[in-house]
Amino acid sequence: METYRPRRSVLYIPASNDKALAKIAQLACDAVIIDLEDAVAPADKIAARAKLAGIFAGHSERRCELVVRINALATEWGADDLLAAAGCEPDGILLPKVDTPRDLLEAGDVLDDNFAPDSVKLWAMIETPKALLNIGAIAELGRDPASRLNCFVAGTNDLVKETGILVTPDRRYLVPWLMQMVLAARAGGIDMLDGVSNDFRDLDAFTQECAEAAAMGFDGKSLIHPAQIEAANRAFAPSAEAVAEALSVKEAFALAENAGKGVIALNGRMVERLHLAQAEKLLAKAAAIGS
Numbered sequence: 001m002e003t004y005r006p007r008r009s010v011l012y013i014p015a016s017n018d019k020a021l022a023k024i025a026q027l028a029c030d031a032v033i034i035d036l037e038d039a040v041a042p043a044d045k046i047a048a049r050a051k052l053a054g055i056f057a058g059h060s061e062r063r064c065e066l067v068v069r070i071n072a073l074a075t076e077w078g079a080d081d082l083l084a085a086a087g088c089e090p091d092g093i094l095l096p097k098v099d100t101p102r103d104l105l106e107a108g109d110v111l112d113d114n115f116a117p118d119s120v121k122l123w124a125m126i127e128t129p130k131a132l133l134n135i136g137a138i139a140e141l142g143r144d145p146a147s148r149l150n151c152f153v154a155g156t157n158d159l160v161k162e163t164g165i166l167v168t169p170d171r172r173y174l175v176p177w178l179m180q181m182v183l184a185a186r187a188g189g190i191d192m193l194d195g196v197s198n199d200f201r202d203l204d205a206f207t208q209e210c211a212e213a214a215a216m217g218f219d220g221k222s223l224i225h226p227a228q229i230e231a232a233n234r235a236f237a238p239s240a241e242a243v244a245e246a247l248s249v250k251e252a253f254a255l256a257e258n259a260g261k262g263v264i265a266l267n268g269r270m271v272e273r274l275h276l277a278q279a280e281k282l283l284a285k286a287a288a289i290g291s
């Protein structure tokens with residue numbers, strides 16, 4: 001079984017915000033995305049890129065994954081961003097505005113040509129109508145380790161902007177697309193992170209959105225503010241009830257009388273070996289998180 005790496009809480013930090021960057025070592029998030037794209041104004045782009053090496057030098061011991069979001073390769077900054085990010089050997093490089101598998105393959109070729117180690121993965125923003133139409137083919141790259149594709153991040157603000165849908169508290173017009181992303185990520189064997197909640201002062205609404213995202217099958221949520229970390233860590237970890245249920249399934253199949261059985265009854269419910277596999281996966285996840 002593949003080892004589980006938690007990505008429950010993934011916090012964006014603008015590369016231009018020194019005060020926020022200084023907090024990285026104290027934050028309880030599973031990953032940080034140092035942003036060169038939308039959170040950095042055009043006039044600050046080059047200065048922000050120049051700071052990357054210093055930021056990474058300050059975190060030689062990585063408590064959480066460190067990812068860099070570069071500007072799109074089609075912009076004037078993208079190519080140099082990619083080289084600067086690769087030189088820092090981050091855990092991931094997040095590509096915005098991915099439309100097709102080719103966008104990822106081209107970035108992967110640049111990483112290979114520059115001898116970036118295999119540990120440098122590619123993450124992709126899913127935030128354009130084209131990406132949604134091509135999502136199956138993009139996700140399929142996840143089955144080929146040479147592609148480096150490892151994680152999708154929903155870019156809900158851009159999707160809203162590009163499509164003109166109405167944003168409602170229950171995200172009803174986004175949900176069909178979000179579910180399509182989850183399905184594609186599972187087909188490709190990669191992680192899938194939900195988009196950000198802009199209203200970082202409303203933690204009740206945020207907690208509700210996290211619960212829904214966990215129920216929809218997301219691995220975690222992208223965040224914009226440290227106040228959102230705790231709720232995300234809780235929502236995307238297995239609950240105590242789910243752990244207890246998984247243990248009971250495991251124990252039932254371990255009984256001598258059930259050895260070799262494909263299906264058993266447990267507390268009035270049918271339990272199959274596929275449920276055992278599911279339970280073992282959940283227990284491994286809980287153990288990795290340490291909950």
Ligand code: COA
Pocket residue numbers: 011012013014017019020021023035038039196223224225226
């Ligand atoms: N990462 C780390 N620390 C952060 C942070 C972040 N994303 N956002 C805020 N903080 C820190 C602040 O530096 C501040 O620290 P201090 O108490 O030492 O001064 C503290 O948390 C409280 O910040 P607060 O005053 O509540 O927020 P703000 O008004 O300064 O900033 C935002 C609000 C939204 C501008 C800011 O949170 C932000 O830039 N978030 C990320 C945006 C981003 O990257 N967007 C791109 C992807 S959608």
Ligand code: MG
Pocket residue numbers: 038096125127155158
């Ligand atoms: Mg975006």
